Amino acid sequence: MNKALRKAVIAGNWKMNNTPDETKALITEMKPLVKDADCDVVLCVPFVDLYAALEATAGSNIKIGAENCHWAEKGAFTGEVSAKMLAAVGVPYVIIGHSERRQYFGETDVTVHNRVRAALDAGLTVILCVGETLDQRKQNITMEIIAMQTKIALAGVSAEELKRIIIAYEPVWAIGTGETATAEQADEVNGGIRALIASLYSQADADAFVVQYGGSMNAKNAAELLAKEHVDGGLIGGASLNAADFATIVAAASK
Numbered sequence: 021m022n023k024a025l026r027k028a029v030i031a032g033n034w035k036m037n038n039t040p041d042e043t044k045a046l047i048t049e050m051k052p053l054v055k056d057a058d059c060d061v062v063l064c065v066p067f068v069d070l071y072a073a074l075e076a077t078a079g080s081n082i083k084i085g086a087e088n089c090h091w092a093e094k095g096a097f098t099g100e101v102s103a104k105m106l107a108a109v110g111v112p113y114v115i116i117g118h119s120e121r122r123q124y125f126g127e128t129d130v131t132v133h134n135r136v137r138a139a140l141d142a143g144l145t146v147i148l149c150v151g152e153t154l155d156q157r158k159q160n161i162t163m164e165i166i167a168m169q170t171k172i173a174l175a176g177v178s179a180e181e182l183k184r185i186i187i188a189y190e191p192v193w194a195i196g197t198g199e200t201a202t203a204e205q206a207d208e209v210n211g212g213i214r215a216l217i218a219s220l221y222s223q224a225d226a227d228a229f230v231v232q233y234g235g236s237m238n239a240k241n242a243a244e245l246l247a248k249e250h251v252d253g254g255l256i257g258g259a260s261l262n263a264a265d266f267a268t269i270v271a272a273a274s275k
């Protein structure tokens with residue numbers, strides 16, 4: 021396996037924090053700091069901020085993503101936004117299955133699968149989040165949980181479509197808690213995800229597959245995490261709301 025085969029992806033998950041004006045201002049601050057990145061840079065923002073973000077990043081190396089999408093193409097789903105709508109406004113990425121969606125909004129492995137299917141059909145690239153709770157880690161079933169989440173989400177996804185999937189390993193106990201998985205823990209699970217992809221697809225597909233780590237990654241711990249063989253980038257919440265910290269993480273991922 022060769023880490024050099026993969027381009028790292030650093031994605032910010034801005035969650036429910038900024039207005040469109042604040043989004044523009046933060047992107048304006050970030051753009052010069054990440055312009056020489058030798059990795060892919062993505063910012064995922066709330067639906068109402070997408071236009072502002074797309075406008076502010078036009079012509080730059082920053083790509084924009086949404087934080088969720090619905091599984092239906094259209095219909096009576098008040099308050100929802102379809103993958104097709106995201107594609108229509110020019111959004112290339114979408115986060116699916118974030119643990120906050122699973123925890124607070126009734127997201128299940130099956131609805132994650134349905135959303136992944138819709139996003140792929142609309143031509144989007146998916147950042148698929150998987151991760152175990154603290155209880156599950158203590159019970160020693162981390163890899164079983166990750167394998168189940170991954171297999172259900174990817175059911176029916178072709179090898180060609182897999183090229184538009186990134187998996188973010190996000191241990192639930194490390195998200196927004198300030199507690200980070202050790203670099204060894206992240207590498208072990210990310211390596212397990214890569215082995216699973218090899219068994220479901222092929223070794224070549226697995227070698228090219230991007231597996232991020234997410235969970236309190238910050239300017240201080242990013243370099244150690246990103247140096248690991250199987251950590252091909254990060255999905256970053258809190259630290260992505262600070263331009264200098266995010267730029268430090270991007271620099272750490274740039275080869």
Ligand code: PEP
Pocket residue numbers: 033190194195196197198234235236237255256257258259
């Ligand atoms: C996330 O929301 O995906 C995340 C990893 O958050 P944080 O970096 O704040 O833990």
